[in-house]
Amino acid sequence: MVLVETKGSYTNEINLDSLDVHVGQSYSVLVTADQATSDYYMVATPKLLKITDMTKFGIGVLHYDNSTTDVSGPLLIGPDPFDIELSTSQANSIRWNLTTRAARPNPQGSFNVHNVTLSQTFILSASTAEIDGAPKFTVNNVSYLTPDTPLKLADHLVNGSGVYELDEFSTNSTNIKSESGVFVASGIHKGWIELVLHNDLEVMDSWHLDGFGFFVVGYGRGKWSAKSCSTYNLYDPVVRSTVQVYAQRWSAVYAYLDNTGMWNLRSQHLKNWYLGEELYVRVYDADPNPAKERPSPNNILLCGQPHCLLR
Structure with a gap:
């Protein structure tokens, strides 16, 4: 046992x-x-x-x-x-034991997620491509290109201008052409997001989202469709920070985006991650309350694009 x-x-x-x-x-x-x-x-x-x-x-x-x-x-x-x-x-x-009294993930008591209202759905497909003569891993046919300026610094100083374009790439469909780019997508603050993770690779993959735990609600064969939601376990799904995605299959998770910031969503396989299988989810709240997100210090180190070095 x-x-x-x-x-x-x-x-x-x-x-x-x-x-x-x-x-x-x-x-x-x-x-x-x-x-x-x-x-x-x-x-x-x-x-x-x-x-x-x-x-x-x-x-x-x-x-x-x-x-x-x-x-x-x-x-x-x-x-x-x-x-x-x-x-x-x-x-x-492997499911949550709802009779156990123990520390709970936020929001409190949300083991049963059958009655949550989804604010958005990302359908993300991991695959490989050759870009500029080099082998790459991609998400929706986009291989992440790390900019010279840290994303959070650019976000704080110039609202991302010149470093990334928010929602430039689709989170629900695959680019026709393989390309490299700074993939940053909007996450709705205090909204429930459904992440459908496709694995078009020939080997097992594994996905992680910084800043959050997520409820693993389903696994399936082939391509996900809206009908796949009928197979979800919304009663007692286990909470993880990393979920496996079987080859030529999909995994689905729910996450509650109550944590503002710029969060990395990526493959946990180092080779895949290093070669571009990642993106960032920007969870933004206009409220300047430092209890939600502390402001950057006055002595923050500046680097990257010249326009980001100007105060």
Whole structure:
């Protein structure tokens, strides 16, 4: 029996012989020690790889306090690393335990998200392209181009002028032409956003949104459509900061944008991120109340475009 904990509160108890931990995720687990007194292997193996090299295993030993029997025998191989249906089924089984009293994500009490009103939906597709003769990763066929001026500095001093154009690229459709650009999209302050993350790659992907936890409401095959919403779990979805997106499939999450700022939405795979699979979500509130967002200090370091160096 394994009790899984995510994001500070417990999910329902589920019997597991193995647990998929995807890029950027972590768990706390309680293992029921109900076996004969001995030592036992605990093995971590990679997913979506042919396991022929034992050096790719992570091997630990679970030691019963009064055990005098060393570990022995072959290592457990675990489930088929290419069994996506098994992995998806496990992901869907991890749900919030609504009977547990523990710290809750903001807004308070919003485990059940069936009655929230969505303010916007982003449909984002991750893929690859060759741009200016170089291989790139893209979001909606746009590979993120890091500007010389930090986005928040440009936002604060010149409202982004000359550094980025807000909502220049679509968050609901794919560009016809592959290109590089400073992809910054508007997020509605204190609005609920639905993020539909497509994975057009041949390998597993993983997405993270800075500044927020999000409710993982669904996984699906192929292309998402409005009809896919009928498959969502809106009753007890688990809250994560990173969600896996299976190859040639989609994952959907809800997030409440109550945190003003300029937030990075990206692949957690370093190669994908470095080569352009990211964008920024600008959550803006005109209220200058420092309780919402503290102003920049007077001695802020200035850099980048010349017009951003002028006070």
